[in-house]
Amino acid sequence: MSEQMDFLRTEGVNQRLLDAVEDWRTKQAPAGQNVAHRIPKPRYPYYGKDVWEEAISALLSGEHLLLVGPKATGKNDLAENLSALFGRPQWDVSFYINTDAASLIGTDTLADGEVSLRHGPIARCALEGGFGILDEINMAKNESLAVLHATLDFRRCIDVPGYDRIPLSDATRFIATMNYGYAGTRDLNEALASRFLVIDMPPITEENLLKLLNREFPGLKSAYAQQFMCLFTDIRKKCDSAEISTKALDLRGLLAAIRLMRQGLPAARALELGIVNKCFDDFERQLVQDVVRGRIPEDLTGHDAFED
Amino acid sequence: MEIQENEKRRARNQVWTAAEEYEFEPSLKTYDAEGRADLYWNTVVGCVRRDWGGALETLFASFEGSVDSQLYEQLTWLGLESAVFDRERDRRPAIPALRRGYARRALAEYEHFPSDRPIHVLSAGRCREILGQDAALSLRDSEILAALDLPGDLDGPALAQRLQGVLTTYFGYLPGDGAQSASEDTPTGKKRRLFGARRGNRVRLPAVRGFGYGFGEHSQDQTGEGGPAPLRRLGEMTLAQSEEALRSYIASYFGTPLYSKDQVQKLEQELCVGDHKNCKLYYARGGDDLDKTARGYAGAQRRAALKQMEKNKAAYDADLTRNRASIVRLTARIRNAMLANLQPTVVRSAAGVLDAMRVWRAEALNDDKVFNRTLRGDMGDLCVDILLDSSTSQTQRQETVSAQGYMIAESLTRCGIPVRVTAFCSLSGYTIMTRFRDYQETKRNENIFHYFTTGCNRDGLAVRALGRELDNAPCEHRLVIILSDAKPNDVIKIARGSSYLDYAEQTGVLDTAREVRVITRTGAAVICVFTGDDEDLPSARTIYGRNFTRIRQLDQFADTVGSLIQNQIRNL
Numbered sequence: 001m002s003e004q005m006d007f008l009r010t011e012g013v014n015q016r017l018l019d020a021v022e023d024w025r026t027k028q029a030p031a032g033q034n035v036a037h038r039i040p041k042p043r044y045p046y047y048g049k050d051v052w053e054e055a056i057s058a059l060l061s062g063e064h065l066l067l068v069g070p071k072a073t074g075k076n077d078l079a080e081n082l083s084a085l086f087g088r089p090q091w092d093v094s095f096y097i098n099t100d101a102a103s104l105i106g107t108d109t110l111a112d113g114e115v116s117l118r119h120g121p122i123a124r125c126a127l128e129g130g131f132g133i134l135d136e137i138n139m140a141k142n143e144s145l146a147v148l149h150a151t152l153d154f155r156r157c158i159d160v161p162g163y164d165r166i167p168l169s170d171a172t173r174f175i176a177t178m179n180y181g182y183a184g185t186r187d188l189n190e191a192l193a194s195r196f197l198v199i200d201m202p203p204i205t206e207e208n209l210l211k212l213l214n215r216e217f218p219g220l221k222s223a224y225a226q227q228f229m230c231l232f233t234d235i236r237k238k239c240d241s242a243e244i245s246t247k248a249l250d251l252r253g254l255l256a257a258i259r260l261m262r263q264g265l266p267a268a269r270a271l272e273l274g275i276v277n278k279c280f281d282d283f284e285r286q287l288v289q290d291v292v293r294g295r296i297p298e299d300l301t302g303h304d305a306f307e308d
Numbered sequence: 309m310e311i312q313e314n315e316k317r318r319a320r321n322q323v324w325t326a327a328e329e330y331e332f333e334p335s336l337k338t339y340d341a342e343g344r345a346d347l348y349w350n351t352v353v354g355c356v357r358r359d360w361g362g363a364l365e366t367l368f369a370s371f372e373g374s375v376d377s378q379l380y381e382q383l384t385w386l387g388l389e390s391a392v393f394d395r396e397r398d399r400r401p402a403i404p405a406l407r408r409g410y411a412r413r414a415l416a417e418y419e420h421f422p423s424d425r426p427i428h429v430l431s432a433g434r435c436r437e438i439l440g441q442d443a444a445l446s447l448r449d450s451e452i453l454a455a456l457d458l459p460g461d462l463d464g465p466a467l468a469q470r471l472q473g474v475l476t477t478y479f480g481y482l483p484g485d486g487a488q489s490a491s492e493d494t495p496t497g498k499k500r501r502l503f504g505a506r507r508g509n510r511v512r513l514p515a516v517r518g519f520g521y522g523f524g525e526h527s528q529d530q531t532g533e534g535g536p537a538p539l540r541r542l543g544e545m546t547l548a549q550s551e552e553a554l555r556s557y558i559a560s561y562f563g564t565p566l567y568s569k570d571q572v573q574k575l576e577q578e579l580c581v582g583d584h585k586n587c588k589l590y591y592a593r594g595g596d597d598l599d600k601t602a603r604g605y606a607g608a609q610r611r612a613a614l615k616q617m618e619k620n621k622a623a624y625d626a627d628l629t630r631n632r633a634s635i636v637r638l639t640a641r642i643r644n645a646m647l648a649n650l651q652p653t654v655v656r657s658a659a660g661v662l663d664a665m666r667v668w669r670a671e672a673l674n675d676d677k678v679f680n681r682t683l684r685g686d687m688g689d690l691c692v693d694i695l696l697d698s699s700t701s702q703t704q705r706q707e708t709v710s711a712q713g714y715m716i717a718e719s720l721t722r723c724g725i726p727v728r729v730t731a732f733c734s735l736s737g738y739t740i741m742t743r744f745r746d747y748q749e750t751k752r753n754e755n756i757f758h759y760f761t762t763g764c765n766r767d768g769l770a771v772r773a774l775g776r777e778l779d780n781a782p783c784e785h786r787l788v789i790i791l792s793d794a795k796p797n798d799v800i801k802i803a804r805g806s807s808y809l810d811y812a813e814q815t816g817v818l819d820t821a822r823e824v825r826v827i828t829r830t831g832a833a834v835i836c837v838f839t840g841d842d843e844d845l846p847s848a849r850t851i852y853g854r855n856f857t858r859i860r861q862l863d864q865f866a867d868t869v870g871s872l873i874q875n876q877i878r879n880l
Contacts, residue, residue, distance in 0.1 A: 102660065102681075109659035110676045118659050227401060234325050241330035242838075242845055242858050243321055281867060283314055287321050294325060294351050297405045 004045075004085055012049050017056045021085060024060055028129060028171040031089045035128050038089030044255075045215065046078040047208035051199060055082055058197045064152055064174040066137070066193065069201025071246045072236070075177040076135065078201070083131040088171055091121040092133045099140035101147040105160055117163050122151065126158055129171030137176040138188050145192055152195035204251070206233060217258055219306040228254060231295045235275070238291065247278045248288045258305075267300035268292070311343050311525060319345035319525070326354025331842050335368075336385075339523040341417055348410040351403070352385075355392045363464020364388075367471060380475055382427045386434060387456040387471050395460025411438035426479075430456070452478050555590070558738055561609050561762075562592035566743050579776055583802045583811075583819050584769045588737055594744040594758050609762070616706055616760040623707035624714065624757065631715060634866040638719035641870030645877040646690075646723060657681040689783035690877065691726040691747055692716075695774055696756075697792035697839070698731040698742070699765030705839055709791050710759040712837060712859065716789060716869060717745065717753045726783065729756055732770035735763035737800050739770055747782060766798035766811060767851075768819035775827045786832035787876050789869075793840030794848035794856075796820050821851040833876045837869060 005018055031039060046052065058065055059082060067075040083090040093104065106120040117123075125132040137145070151158050156168040176196060178188065204212070206229055213225045220228075232254055239249045257274025261267050271292050279285040319337035322345055324330045334357070338349035356364065367384065371377040396403045411434075418432040426449075433443035433453050443450060455474045458467060475481035559565060565572070572589055580587045596614055624631055656663070660681035669675040696713050713729060720727045726747035733740055744759070745752035771790070778786050796816030801808035809815050824834050836856035838848045848856050855876075857868045 107659040107681070108662055108679060110670055110678065113671065115662055223398075223401065234328075237328065237330065238321070238325065241324070241842070242848075242856075243324075243330070281864075283318075283864060286318060290318065290322050290345075290347055291325050293347055293402060293406070294322065295400060295402050297402045299405065300401070 004042075004081070007045055008052060008085075011047065011052065013052045013056070017053060017060070020060050021056060025087050028088075029169075031087070031130075032128060035089040035124075035130065038091070038130065039087060040080045040084050040090050042077065042080045042084050044074075044077050044212065046074050046081045047204065047211055048074070048078075048202065051078065051201065054199050056085070058199075059086065059173050062173075063197045064176070064195060066176045066178065066188075066196035066198045067201050068178055068198055070179055070203070072249050072251045073201040073203050074251075075179075075201055076133070079131075079133045079175045079177060082175060083133075086131065086171075086173075088173070089125075089128055089130040090133060091125040091130050092135060093121045094135045095137050095140040097139060097141070100144045104144075105147060105158055117160060122148070123158055123160075123166055125174075126151065126166050126168045126172050129169035132172070132174045134174055134176035136178060137192075138178040149191060149195065152192075203236065209233075209251075213255075213258070216255055217262065217306070219262075220258065221305055221307060224300075224305040227295050228258060231292060234291045234295065235288065238287065244279065244284045244287055245281075247280070247284070248275050250275060250278055253278055261300075261302040261305060264302055266298075267296050267302075267305065268298045271296060311339055311523065315339060315343060315345045316525065319350050322347055322350035323354040323357070326351040327357040328354075329358070332357075333842075337525045339525070340413065341523075343523065346410070348403075348406040349389075351396075351400075351406065352389050352392045355396055356388050359392075359395065360388075360464040360467055364468055367468045374481075376479065376481070379427055379479065380481055383430070383456065383475060383479065384471050386427070386430060387458050387474065388467075390434075390456060391458040391460045391462065391467060393460070394458070407438055411435035415439065448478075554736055554738070558590050558735065558740060559592070560607065561613070561735075562590065562740050562742055563595055563597060564593050566591035566593045566741075575773070575776065579769065579772050584766070584772065584800075585803060586737065587734075587739060587766065587769055587798075587800050589769075589773060590738045590740045592740055592742040594731065594742040594755055596758055613760040613762070617758045620707050620710040620757040620759060621754075624711045627711075631711060635715050635718050635722070637866035638715060638870050638873075639722045641866070641874055642719055642723045642725070642877070645874040646725075654680055654682050690785045690787060691728070691781050691783035692720050692787045692789060693774060693778065693781075694727060694729045695770065695788060695790045695792075696729070696731040696759055697765055697767070697790070698733040698759060698761045699763055699795075699797070700733075700761055701765070701793055701795050701797070702761045702839065705793075706759065706761055709839055710757050712791055712839075712865060712869075713744075713759065714753055714756040715865065716837075716873075717756055719866075721750050721753060727753075728777075729753075730774065731759055732765065732767075732773075733761065733763045734766045734769075734798050734800075739766050739773065739798075741770065741773055764798045765792075765796055766800070767792065767794075767796040767816065768811075768823045771820060771823040771827065775823065775830070775832075778827065778830070778832055787873070788827060788832055788834045789837060789873075790834065790852075791837045791839055794820075794836070794838060794844045794851055795840060817847045817850050824851055835872050835876060837872075 005022075008018055009015070055065060055078065065079075065082075067078060069075055080090065093099075102120070104120050104122045106117045106123050108115050109118040110116075111118075119127070122132060124130070151168065152174060156172075158166040158168070160166070174196075209229045209232060210225055213220060213228055214222075217225070232249075232251065235244075235249050238244050239246050253274035254271075255274075257267075257270040260270035260273060265273075272289075276285055276288050276292060279288055316337065319339060320334055323334040323337060327334075334350075334353060336353050338346040338353065340346045364384075368381065371380040371384075374380065393403060393407060415432060415435040418428060418435070423429070429445065429449055430453055433445040433449060434456075436443050437453070443453065445453060452474065455478070456471075458470055462470065472481070567575070572591060576587075576589050580589065596617060598610055598614060656666075656677040657679050658676045660679035663678055663680045666675075666678040670678045694713055694716055696709055698709075702709055717727045717729050727745065728747050729744040731742040731744065740763075742759075744755040774788065778788070794817065796811065796819065798811040798816070800811060802811055802815060802819075811819070827834055834852065834855065836848060836852040838845070838852075838856045838858045840848065845858075855872070857872050859865050859868055
């Protein structure tokens, strides 16, 4: 945690907020042994001082968060980073069209010959004081999510017919993510949306992307870090202008490709695996390939791109 | 050289990427000898646009009309290429390799087809230089090439001046604006070799012409004859007429009414309110009927519309193989999406809703699968409404829009999905909804070729009117596909207190976006097949969010629209 605190201090996040987080942590019951492994160790830090401050303030105030933004804005990374910062176990719930109350709260099952409730991720999160990440919440039907209304508002409880009422632990928070207007998604209804504070996630800035690349790959030559940053920006612009889909706009894919380069794979092939081949349409793939070729020399190897 | 559509789009993208902007049509797109988009040169074109843009426009414009314009243009690009390379080599590590690749290809072409044309000789010399070889040029040519080796740190005017200097010194080019007469004496006493006197008989170069050893496609002037008629003018002829005469004119022009007068009146009372106050509705039955009694303007308009209908069908038939393949592919995609969503879904499981009939198995057979789990899969009935924007702004695309509408309707029909197809436009305050086929009319898809464009488009009212008709749709799930250029525009203004706002641009876009949201809130899905230009992309985004797709060429139609429909079906 102290490493994460140091990172946030370096990023310029308000010290009073960071102190409040430490204070909050000391006041909460520590996560149980059985769920301690659920406290995440984020793979990537989230860059963005303002968003950090907004999110920390909201969670400290007992609110739930809805992170809204297009692909590659770091919604899940921020959620994971927040769970880690607050030191709470995390439950990931990926929403899809058939998500229903049973898959969220729990279903009946047999235990020792008796029918009992097998807790779903939301119920476990409520009991263990966890952070529940409701990923792509607007993929599910609104009517299926009505079951969460009492959980997310001031009642802070889960009431399952035929079973006891489950109160939410004081430490429990829910962080939902959604990509508004993305194909296959729908509008969140007002009842649900009003139970969250909404953060409009900005795309990662060029400066922050560069920071991320330098942090992830300390040996990467700055000229190439700059090129990979520009490559990602070029692809984003192409997506924004509706020339290609967002399949190639994949920051994780870009980082993985650089990692492959470090392992010795030539840049062209690494970027094919990490970025270009994400497009299944031949023509789209060609457009992305052109963007890559316009930025990264085809014969570039890890040896050229890394200092060590 | 016939350049394939996908290579044109690819070239355009290469220029845009380098220029770092997408809201313009590149004035030059380059291709190699085989007609493939040339990444290196298109990157150069994009960088020139980004770094020097407007400063060079005058220089290029001054070549127009000259017999040597192609030579000047290519020499200028030879100079610009060196400046771009000098500026970009440190910014883009890929550039040196791309340049060498270009040089190798061009030199191979030169050696295969030797030429003594100055531009070829100089380009070959430059290519040799790039590859580290001796340029093998005469003293004069070496001098010219050296003069065309320009530093990248010059600003636009300085760069233009240097280029002009080279052209003047070595090729007799005389700077000046093209409007001046060729007979005018220049300050140096030489006669102009271009412009003026020859303007009446200007050398018109083809759009696609030689460029180095490949080809360059130059954007053509889009304005002029045959361009769309002004959108926002009320025909005086119709304005002066009475309400009744106007309705009769519209009936002659668009076809017999679909609903009775009373029905339409009721709909108007319900729909023509708020921002659409003072508007009227007319529902026409689309077809090829011609009112023989229609004379004068109305008759002529109708006959022109019928002619367009023939053109639509002919254009579709001209590409029949490709279009049929698109229908087959689109049908397959929709069918797959439906199958994936139609599977029965009650499964036995160890958790879920207790199945009392099977409880004994837990005790007697130690079988814990005594619960049922319902995986909701049946997507229920689906019907689709296709709404075609038939305003004048679509005039250039009539054949394309009708073909796209037909292909979607035919594919859905083949999948057994009821489809209703309606076109909309507005004329003299009337929003006209032309119905080409209704849900149950499975044999009337070809009627969609009776699509023609005219007048303005009050998208918000058309969407609202369609939304009203969706209430009576026979299916549980409703999908609306709108083929539009996202450019609402109508003559009836919106009253805001004592002032009036034009129904155009942002006001029209926001109104349409609102009406689309109203439909989506009822549970129907709305997607758009965007048929407009780059400049209208933000409007499409405002109205449809990401639920729109853009078809730049019909080859990709099935896959692109298929994905969009597939996503919506999955979502039902």
